[in-house]
Amino acid sequence: MINPHELFARNVPGSTEALQNAAVGLAGCGGLGSNVAVALARAGIGKLILADYDRVELSNLNRQHYFLSDVGKYKTEALSDHLRNINPQIKIELFIKKLAPADIITIFGQADVLIEAFDRAEAKQWLIETWSKAFPSRPIIVGNGLAGLGATESLIVRRMGHIWFCGDGFSDANIGLSAPRVGIVAMMQANVAIELLGKESHDTGQRPR
Amino acid sequence: MILVNDRDEVRFHEGITVREVLDAMGYDWALLTVTVNETFVPPEEYRAYVVPDNADFKAMHLFHGG
Numbered sequence: 670m671i672n673p674h675e676l677f678a679r680n681v682p683g684s685t686e687a688l689q690n691a692a693v694g695l696a697g698c699g700g701l702g703s704n705v706a707v708a709l710a711r712a713g714i715g716k717l718i719l720a721d722y723d724r725v726e727l728s729n730l731n732r733q734h735y736f737l738s739d740v741g742k743y744k745t746e747a748l749s750d751h752l753r754n755i756n757p758q759i760k761i762e763l764f765i766k767k768l769a770p771a772d773i774i775t776i777f778g779q780a781d782v783l784i785e786a787f788d789r790a791e792a793k794q795w796l797i798e799t800w801s802k803a804f805p806s807r808p809i810i811v812g813n814g815l816a817g818l819g820a821t822e823s824l825i826v827r828r829m830g831h832i833w834f835c836g837d838g839f840s841d842a843n844i845g846l847s848a849p850r851v852g853i854v855a856m857m858q859a860n861v862a863i864e865l866l867g868k869e870s871h872d873t874g875q876r877p878r
Numbered sequence: 879m880i881l882v883n884d885r886d887e888v889r890f891h892e893g894i895t896v897r898e899v900l901d902a903m904g905y906d907w908a909l910l911t912v913t914v915n916e917t918f919v920p921p922e923e924y925r926a927y928v929v930p931d932n933a934d935f936k937a938m939h940l941f942h943g944g
Binding site for chain 2: 697699700701702785786787788789790791793794797798801802805811812813814815816827829830831832834836838839840841842843846851
């Protein structure tokens with residue numbers, strides 16, 4: 670039996686209860702989505718809603734949180750197993766589905782925050798549009814510009830109303846993807862989500878923007 | 879004056895639309911997100927959405943990768 674107080678004993682004081690009462694949606698479980706999900710599970714998020722239609726391929730392992738033993742499995746199912754091995758208390762809803770605009774409200778309507786973790790820019794656009802029309806003030810955190818190598822200083826967070834963009838805002842996946850840059854952007858997305866859900870950044874004393 | 883992405887300025891005139899601001903900036907990207915005073919503007923409204931004077935206008939080009 671896992672003792673939740675021990676599991677989250679090193680959390681920032683006051684953050685655990687807020688996170689345990691929160692639900693986060695992840696649109697995509699690839700390089701961004703899988704790494705965001707792991708960070709949120711470790712932080713003690715109460716519920717994750719995972720949606721992805723894809724199976725794990727060998728070429729995913731250079732940046733996505735999967736293992737050789739996951740190859741061939743649906744990403745949502747493999748990721749759920751990993752998350753429960755980190756945090757057995759976490760509630761997970763999973764949808765093995767290629768998302769379309771008509772699905773978003775049904776699948777993610779209960780989420781306090783939506784993480785955009787698609788690969789294609791066209792999909793990022795319709796997801797932002799669909800979410801913004803349905804929930805004009807509910808946060809959506811987008812990964813945008815995470816390709817290439819190095820240039821850590823170019824990775825920043827930009828806020829546009831209820832939309833947060835994490836990344837450099839200019840690099841495109843056609844130049845190739847590396848684990849560190851994808852992972853950094855994923856951690857930025859997770860960090861913004863935790864900041865918003867926790868209402869307050871306890872470590873710095875700064876309020877969310 | 880309209881402030882674009884916290885750094886550039888576009889001269890204001892009555893009735894100026896999102897599309898006109900984008901054109902003035904030379905933003906011809908197909909895939910982008912626009913907010914005016916922190917409110918999301920859907921692409922189908924770019925030609926009709928009127929931008930007020932002193933607006934905080936933000937546009938973000940979207941890229942592949944995730």
